[in-house]
Amino acid sequence: MDRARYAVDAVVIEGRSVRSVASSLDKSKSWVAKQAARFRAGGNEALAPKSTAPKRRPTQLDVELENEIVMIRQQLSEDGFDAGPLTIQYHLAQRHGTAPGRSIPSRWRPNDSSGWLAVVAQTRSASRSGALKVRAGLRAIHGGVGEGSVLHGSRWLPTLGGVMNKDLVDQVIDVAQRVVASGAISANGHGNVSLRVPGAEEIYFTAGPSLRNHAPSAVVRVGLDGTLLEGDLPPIQGAVVAMHTAMYADHLDVGCVLHTHSPYATAYAVAHRPIGCWVEALAMFGLPTGVPLAGYGPRGSDQAVANIRASITPGVPAVLLANHGVLVFHRTPELAILVGGIVEEAAQAGLNADSIGGPVEIPEELRAAALQRAMLFESQGTTHA
Numbered sequence: 001m002d003r004a005r006y007a008v009d010a011v012v013i014e015g016r017s018v019r020s021v022a023s024s025l026d027k028s029k030s031w032v033a034k035q036a037a038r039f040r041a042g043g044n045e046a047l048a049p050k051s052t053a054p055k056r057r058p059t060q061l062d063v064e065l066e067n068e069i070v071m072i073r074q075q076l077s078e079d080g081f082d083a084g085p086l087t088i089q090y091h092l093a094q095r096h097g098t099a100p101g102r103s104i105p106s107r108w109r110p111n112d113s114s115g116w117l118a119v120v121a122q123t124r125s126a127s128r129s130g131a132l133k134v135r136a137g138l139r140a141i142h143g144g145v146g147e148g149s150v151l152h153g154s155r156w157l158p159t160l161g162g163v164m165n166k167d168l169v170d171q172v173i174d175v176a177q178r179v180v181a182s183g184a185i186s187a188n189g190h191g192n193v194s195l196r197v198p199g200a201e202e203i204y205f206t207a208g209p210s211l212r213n214h215a216p217s218a219v220v221r222v223g224l225d226g227t228l229l230e231g232d233l234p235p236i237q238g239a240v241v242a243m244h245t246a247m248y249a250d251h252l253d254v255g256c257v258l259h260t261h262s263p264y265a266t267a268y269a270v271a272h273r274p275i276g277c278w279v280e281a282l283a284m285f286g287l288p289t290g291v292p293l294a295g296y297g298p299r300g301s302d303q304a305v306a307n308i309r310a311s312i313t314p315g316v317p318a319v320l321l322a323n324h325g326v327l328v329f330h331r332t333p334e335l336a337i338l339v340g341g342i343v344e345e346a347a348q349a350g351l352n353a354d355s356i357g358g359p360v361e362i363p364e365e366l367r368a369a370a371l372q373r374a375m376l377f378e379s380q381g382t383t384h385a
């Protein structure tokens with residue numbers, strides 16, 4: 001049932017492709033399409049055909065709200081804005097008042113244990129235990145993992161020679177160059193970029209010491225469980241892989257993770273001060289509550305990763321890493337780079353404002369309005385004299 005519900009949410013509400021949902025659920029495309037069709041025909045009840053519970057059509061309110069969420073999400077995405085749950089919730093609150101109450105499905109409410117994130121987490125742990133079973137079964141058959149090979153899903157891949165995809169390597173390098181060009185980076189260029197490999201439990205990761213002039217040969221392929229699948233990973237870079245893989249494992253829609261020591265944002269991280277929503281762009285691009293701070297833990301340690309997880313607000317695509325730097329995670333590299341730049345800009349503005357009385361946050365009730373106004377401009381297009 002959870003999987004059917006998840007598939008419907010992902011396809012109908014989130015607008016993801018049947019193919020990507022099928023692959024993340026380990027189900028066929030036709031199974032996913034069937035769940036979506038069932039839902040469209042008969043609502044949630046139709047997802048449990050064998051249920052003896054009395055059949056109930058979804059209420060008109062449910063349908064209207066679902067349609068509205070789909071519409072908001074589509075418009076946000078088309079205009080290049082963040083379309084995460086928190087942003088959508090802001091819009092719904094703006095349209096229906098600040099106390100939307102039960103008309104908002106629980107999965108859009110942040111911090112709701114029965115919400116969307118919990119469904120995602122359940123799916124993740126289910127597939128993880130499934131992978132472990134596969135691994136145990138193969139060990140029993142093959143008598144342990146052979147030298148020079150690693151287990152990847154249910155396939156055996158050689159660690160030498162490899163299957164590194166050149167296009168993806170080029171993409172990672174391109175993103176690294178664009179991060180450098182954005183200016184939201186420290187003078188030494190320290191940081192790393194990773195991209196999710198579509199349809200696989202793995203990422204491509206920059207293992208070089210600097211994002212400046214990063215060599216394609218220093219890009220490595222890493223499994224979401226942290227296993228190095230291809231390439232050479234120096235210990236200093238290997239230490240931070242865990243915070244990248246954690247973001248991909250926790251957030252199925254994340255396609256790109258950036259980590260930098262961008263100077264102004266890192267000043268806030270060093271001062272253990274979160275960045276408030278005092279720059280309009282934060283409200284416009286999915287950070288209406290500012291940039292949270294993840295408490296210090298030695299880089300890449302379980303403690304550091306747990307602190308990052310604990311600090312993340314649903315839908316917010318960036319955190320400050322105490323005494324270290326910034327972590328941005330988003331659906332696409334474009335959005336991740338954009339958000340990285342906005343975080344740095346907000347930090348710089350905040351520090352400058354400190355000398356003249358301190359930054360003033362945008363009133364909470366106006367943050368959604370800032371986003372809506374930006375969308376309105378976007379929808380009107382460029383005006384010509």
Ligand SMILES: [Zn+2]
Nearest residue numbers: 191260324325
């Ligand atoms: Zn770092």
